[in-house]
Amino acid sequence: MDNTVLITGGAGYIGSHTVRKMAEMGYRIVVLDNLVYGHPEAIVSTGVDLIVGDVGDREILKGIFESQTIGAVIHFAAYAYVGESVDDPSKYYRNNLAAPLVLLDVMRNHGCDQFVLSSTCATYGNPAYLPIDESHPQNPINPYGRSKLFLERALEDHDHAYGIRSAKLRYFNACGCAEDGVIGEDHDPETHLIPNVLMSITGERESVTLFGTDYETPDGTCVRDYIHVLDLASAHIQSLQHLEDGIPSFACNLGTGHGVSVQQIIDIAEEVSGKKVPVVYGDRRPGDPAELVANPALAKEILGWKAEYVDVRDSIRTAWAWTTQPHGGRYSEKCSKKNCGT
Numbered sequence: 001m002d003n004t005v006l007i008t009g010g011a012g013y014i015g016s017h018t019v020r021k022m023a024e025m026g027y028r029i030v031v032l033d034n035l036v037y038g039h040p041e042a043i044v045s046t047g048v049d050l051i052v053g054d055v056g057d058r059e060i061l062k063g064i065f066e067s068q069t070i071g072a073v074i075h076f077a078a079y080a081y082v083g084e085s086v087d088d089p090s091k092y093y094r095n096n097l098a099a100p101l102v103l104l105d106v107m108r109n110h111g112c113d114q115f116v117l118s119s120t121c122a123t124y125g126n127p128a129y130l131p132i133d134e135s136h137p138q139n140p141i142n143p144y145g146r147s148k149l150f151l152e153r154a155l156e157d158h159d160h161a162y163g164i165r166s167a168k169l170r171y172f173n174a175c176g177c178a179e180d181g182v183i184g185e186d187h188d189p190e191t192h193l194i195p196n197v198l199m200s201i202t203g204e205r206e207s208v209t210l211f212g213t214d215y216e217t218p219d220g221t222c223v224r225d226y227i228h229v230l231d232l233a234s235a236h237i238q239s240l241q242h243l244e245d246g247i248p249s250f251a252c253n254l255g256t257g258h259g260v261s262v263q264q265i266i267d268i269a270e271e272v273s274g275k276k277v278p279v280v281y282g283d284r285r286p287g288d289p290a291e292l293v294a295n296p297a298l299a300k301e302i303l304g305w306k307a308e309y310v311d312v313r314d315s316i317r318t319a320w321a322w323t324t325q326p327h328g329g330r331y332s333e334k335c336s337k338k339n340c341g342t
Contacts (some may be wrong), residue, residue: 003071004028005240006064008055008103010040010048013185014174019043020183020234025237030064033077041331042183056099058106061324065110067308072114073107074236078148082122082189085144096147101154108162110142114243115155115166116236118184121253121292123149123170128287131225134170134251141287151222152251159249165240169232172294176315177322184322185229186331194226194316195261197269198323200278208277209307210262212284215291223259223291227311228318238303247302255294258306265312272316 003323010019010031016039022029023046030049033040040050048276053060055077064070078096085092122145123138140146155166175194177184185195199315200208213220236256264275299305309315323329 004030005072005074006030006032006070007074007076008032008075008100009038009075009118010198011035011040011042011050013187014229015074015230016042016183017178018074018236019048020178021230021233022237023048028276030068030070032060032064037079039186039331045182054099056094056102057289058102061103063107065106065112066321070107070110070112072239072240073103073112074116074117074118075103077119078118080120080144082142082144084138085142085147089143092143092147093150095155096144099151100151104154104158104164107164108158113162113164114240115158115164116235116239116243117155117166117168119148119152119168119170119251119280120145121170121172121255121294123152126287126289127292130291131257131293131314132253133295134298156249161300162329163308164245165247165249166169167243167249168251169235169239169254171232171235172225172227172252172292174229175226175312176230176309176318178230179318179321181318181321181325184329185319186329193265194269195323195329197277198273198316198320199268199329201269201273201275202323202328204328206278207280208266209280209282210266211282211288213263213281217261217290219261219263221262223261223293224279225255225258225293226260226265226312226315226317227294227307231307231309234308235299235303235305238305243267244301250298250302252299252302253294253296254299254305254307255296256310257294257296258310259291260312262325267314267321268313268316272313272320 011033125139
């Protein structure tokens with residue numbers, strides 16, 4: 001904790017929850033975010049320094065590293081829309097791979113050798129078996145997943161060649177918001193299931209579409225592993241602490257180990273809110289696996305980490321609290337027109 005931690009994409013959804021928690025713990029932090037997808041309001045109450053700029057801007061990075069001692073980097077900054085990555089893969093490889101390679105160069109030139117990566121279960125692709133552990137083959141099926149996997153591989157090579165140790169955290173479906181409703185999830189367009197379900201309850205959306213009811217699952221709808229954003233924040237902090245203690249590079253899954261179906265999410269949202277969810281039934285979406293569930297045992301073994309928000313009701317409860325604040329689950333009119341980052 002003696003040095004400053006650089007957090008890229010720290011004004012985004014998962015990044016801002018991590019920044020807030022680390023600030024409360026007394027970490028010295030500087031956030032780098034281009035605010036294309038981030039919300040400055042999400043970190044204003046923390047008092048941390050926000051530098052507006054791109055991760056691939058070498059001059060901005062040099063200024064940060066020359067003006068203070070950066071001991072570690074937590075890297076959230078990334079584009080994360082799967083469909084967009086298929087339509088515009090160059091955008092994803094530039095931002096998710098080429099830009100962090102510039103960051104790694106500057107780190108190396110300034111003796112910074114600890115890197116925590118916000119990675120994804122999308123690096124695995126379609127599951128060969130369940131639950132998915134870290135031995136599962138990594139065969140991503142879209143440019144988004146490939147861009148994250150290529151960065152994982154680059155980090156392994158940087159460890160071997162330059163001694164930059166890394167934690168590669170592959171998480172499943174992020175959800176939930178801060179318990180006090182001060183910060184939360186604000187994407188535009190919103191692609192995550194839980195906020196879309198809740199916005200259909202408040203009337204911000206006309207309805208939510210349920211894609212497929214004929215999967216080989218207990219109720220016919222897709223099953224996913226929903227991991228609370230505060231549990232993700234804790235895992236990033238614990239990973240940083242372990243790198244500070246000198247442990248070797250590692251990769252691990254972050255999830256609850258429990259699957260929840262789309263229909264169950266809708267049912268629980270109705271239970272939490274006391275209101276009906278307007279549902280439209282649609283066909284399966286191409287490429288949607290029936291089930292994606294993590295085996296998080298390695299994270300417990302390496303980090304001593306496990307999810308505290310195991311019951312998805314608690315995640316939906318915190319998301320509902322954010323959605324029903326006076327701000328309506330939005331940071332501002334200006335920021336509501338932007339995606340919230342990773």
